[in-house]
Amino acid sequence: SQTIHQWPATLVQPVGSPLSLECTVEGTSNPNLYWYRQAAGRGLQLLFYSVGIGQISSEVPQNLSASRPQDRQFILSSKKLLLSDSGFYLCAWINIGVSAFFGQGTRLTVV
Amino acid sequence: AQSVTQLGSHVSVSEGALVLLRCNYSSSVPPYLFWYVQYPNQGLQLLLKYTTGATLVKGINGFEAEFKKSETSFHLTKPSAHMSDAAEYFCAVRGDSSYKLIFGSGTRLLVRP
Numbered sequence: 001s002q003t004i005h006q007w008p009a010t011l012v013q014p015v016g017s018p019l020s021l022e023c024t025v026e027g028t029s030n031p032n033l034y035w036y037r038q039a040a041g042r043g044l045q046l047l048f049y050s051v052g053i054g055q056i057s058s059e060v061p062q063n064l065s066a067s068r069p070q071d072r073q074f075i076l077s078s079k080k081l082l083l084s085d086s087g088f089y090l091c092a093w094i095n096i097g098v099s100a101f102f103g104q105g106t107r108l109t110v111v
Numbered sequence: 112a113q114s115v116t117q118l119g120s121h122v123s124v125s126e127g128a129l130v131l132l133r134c135n136y137s138s139s140v141p142p143y144l145f146w147y148v149q150y151p152n153q154g155l156q157l158l159l160k161y162t163t164g165a166t167l168v169k170g171i172n173g174f175e176a177e178f179k180k181s182e183t184s185f186h187l188t189k190p191s192a193h194m195s196d197a198a199e200y201f202c203a204v205r206g207d208s209s210y211k212l213i214f215g216s217g218t219r220l221l222v223r224p
Contacts, residue, residue, distance in 0.1 A: 006154075032210055034212070043117075043216035044217075049211065051210055057210070059211075090155065092154075096209060100145070100212070102154030102155040104153055104154050105154050
């Protein structure tokens with residue numbers, strides 16, 4: 001069966017520190033993977049998506065980057081966090097029109 | 112470009128009452144439309160989807176939605192609200208690329224006893 005793992009669940013980081021959020025999927029190969037951010041009181045903003053190893057599409061210019069080092073691994077990173085990076089980050093594996101699986105999310109608080 | 116508008120950031124209903132959550136979309140390609148539910152501090156769960164075919168789609172937990180092309184709408188309904196339905200609901204549309212899924216801003220459903 002298909003599953004998606006995302007960690008950590010909660011993270012508190014100081015301004016200027018680096019970030020690494022990891023997402024892995026099981027039960028499929030060559031998945032389309034996505035990172036979304038949900039800020040307080042706002043909807044889901046698409047940040048990055050990847051259709052294969054090393055292929056990253058960025059939707060919003062910002063302080064974040066993404067990488068796809070392995071077929072079933074998707075990583076969200078930052079070299080230096082800003083206060084505005086706080087939010088709820090969701091990894092998703094989506095085959096549009098067919099299926100979509102979301103991770104449990106990471107609540108990031110930048111202090 | 113594709114977009115989704117959800118009218119009402121908060122909707123409050125009494126237990127047993129009709130639930131109606133509104134979603135309007137714009138799309139330059141044949142729309143694929145979705146409703147997701149999010150419980151506190153969790154990811155999203157697919158309620159239902161429309162891709163092609165029957166315009167009235169039924170989902171989990173007694174929810175259904177009707178695709179109305181003339182109105183560019185995909186409203187979510189449930190005949191009788193239950194306390195467990197309290198959550199945030201997101202409408203989504205396939206983007207201009209087959210790889211994009213664009214979400215609305217969400218509607219928080221409150222169910223009063």
